[in-house]
Amino acid sequence: MGYKPLCFGLTCILFAYYIYTPMPENIEEPWKVRIMDAAIKTASLMATILEKTGIKRFDELFSIIIKLDYTQPISDENVTVMDTTFSDIPVRLYLPKRKRESQRPAVIFIHGGAFVLGSYKQTPLDLLNRWTANKLDAVVVGVDLAPQYPFPVPYEDVVSVVKFFLQDKILAKYGVDPNRICISGDSSGGTLAAGVAQLVSCISYISVEC
Numbered sequence: 001m002g003y004k005p006l007c008f009g010l011t012c013i014l015f016a017y018y019i020y021t022p023m024p025e026n027i028e029e030p031w032k033v034r035i036m037d038a039a040i041k042t043a044s045l046m047a048t049i050l051e052k053t054g055i056k057r058f059d060e061l062f063s064i065i066i067k068l069d070y071t072q073p074i075s076d077e078n079v080t081v082m083d084t085t086f087s088d089i090p091v092r093l094y095l096p097k098r099k100r101e102s103q104r105p106a107v108i109f110i111h112g113g114a115f116v117l118g119s120y121k122q123t124p125l126d127l128l129n130r131w132t133a134n135k136l137d138a139v140v141v142g143v144d145l146a147p148q149y150p151f152p153v154p155y156e157d158v159v160s161v162v163k164f165f166l167q168d169k170i171l172a173k174y175g176v177d178p179n180r181i182c183i184s185g186d187s188s189g190g191t192l193a194a195g196v197a198q199l200v201s202c203i204s205y206i207s208v209e210c
């Protein structure tokens, strides 16, 4: 056997070993999880190689991949969706279309991404915010952080958005009940949610870890 096929075979085996993850048996759709896990590991490996060779920073490759998954603010039959800014910070609003006599609750959602990545525009977060608005008949505010600025800028941005939203005239504009506002987030967004909720301790928070 030639040297090249042997190297290729060995590389394939090492790569398969690298991307293999043992899976608990009770997981629904284990293949989907395996494929996603393999894709993330492969991207991490590529990002590491790019960083070690000085071509790109680790997070830059992930930024490019994530941007491929950005959505536009598209309204559907239940929710009006729009991009705007609160205190110069980009936000995406999900406003339920259903008629309602009383004021609505509101959910502020902060995206994750290790403080350096991500956006409310990503498909899964757009679906989640839409689902929340529809299911809870709540106004949802997705906050965009500016990943190019290091911590504590993300925290300061979230504080600005929350303070802007909590103004009486803004809550009245969107028909929000000031006593039923929650702050949530996934991953690093959960950390920011916890931090901001402590600052404005009159409101409760949920943090989702992933």
Ligand SMILES: *[C@@H]1O[C@H](CO)[C@@H](O)[C@H](O)[C@H]1NC(C)=O
Binding pocket: 076, 077, 078, 134
């Ligand atoms: C709109 O709401 C109804 C009732 O909750 C649901 O069955 C339907 O799937 C929703 N439409 C969209 C596009 O989410």
